[in-house]
Amino acid sequence: MLECRALLEAYHDLRREHTAWIQRVHAVLFHQGAPVFHDLSRADAPAELAALAGDCLSPAGREQVMLCLRMLEATGGELDGLRRQLLAAARHLRGAKVLAESIYGVGPITALALTCWLGGAGRFTSARKAVRFAGLDITACSSDGKRSPGRLSRQGPPVLRWAVYEAGKTHARSAAPDHAYYAAVKDRKDGKRAALSEARKIIRRACHILSELGDDALATV
Numbered sequence: 001m002l003e004c005r006a007l008l009e010a011y012h013d014l015r016r017e018h019t020a021w022i023q024r025v026h027a028v029l030f031h032q033g034a035p036v037f038h039d040l041s042r043a044d045a046p047a048e049l050a051a052l053a054g055d056c057l058s059p060a061g062r063e064q065v066m067l068c069l070r071m072l073e074a075t076g077g078e079l080d081g082l083r084r085q086l087l088a089a090a091r092h093l094r095g096a097k098v099l100a101e102s103i104y105g106v107g108p109i110t111a112l113a114l115t116c117w118l119g120g121a122g123r124f125t126s127a128r129k130a131v132r133f134a135g136l137d138i139t140a141c142s143s144d145g146k147r148s149p150g151r152l153s154r155q156g157p158p159v160l161r162w163a164v165y166e167a168g169k170t171h172a173r174s175a176a177p178d179h180a181y182y183a184a185v186k187d188r189k190d191g192k193r194a195a196l197s198e199a200r201k202i203i204r205r206a207c208h209i210l211s212e213l214g215d216d217a218l219a220t221v
Helices: 002-031 045-056 059-091 094-102 108-118 127-133 158-172 179-188 191-218
Strands: none
Touching: 002 045, 002 059, 002 108, 002 158, 045 059, 059 094, 059 108, 094 108, 094 191, 108 127, 108 158, 108 191, 127 191, 158 179, 158 191, 179 191
């Protein structure tokens, strides 16, 4: 479990770094008045972006964009390697397999994160404590009196919070079983609140499933 946690944390850090390089590209284009370049995930996107930089950016701007492209290629390759390792680990962990099959929006990597941090007999005495552990509970006040109530505590492992939040966002799809609730919260509040509400539901359901599995959740298959 400790090895899987370490790989998950490395994957999360690389995902954040990869996103940051994409944001740098958009910032350079914006500040130099170049056309917006939306999709960097396509196979031909780097060549198109390099051509755009050559036509529309200053020498410094072109160098910035080319640096970003090199870093995106490097981090993307590392992400692919880590993802393959995580998928292999999830396929051989009983708890991860059960969660991925049982909860809508929970893929192998999210299921692996849930099992690594929430699995095991007697891990939590209630689902509410699991939500608090993940840092998705709402704070009532702060110790110094300067923080307004109603914010997330953001305690616990960030990678777990990120994974279940991404899973919660899948309920924006019209085919999702809980789409009606997601849409109602989004209309009343916003999409982020709706995804967080779904994330808390995912944590609670995962906690119940893993509690029923007990130590078998950590067994290899």
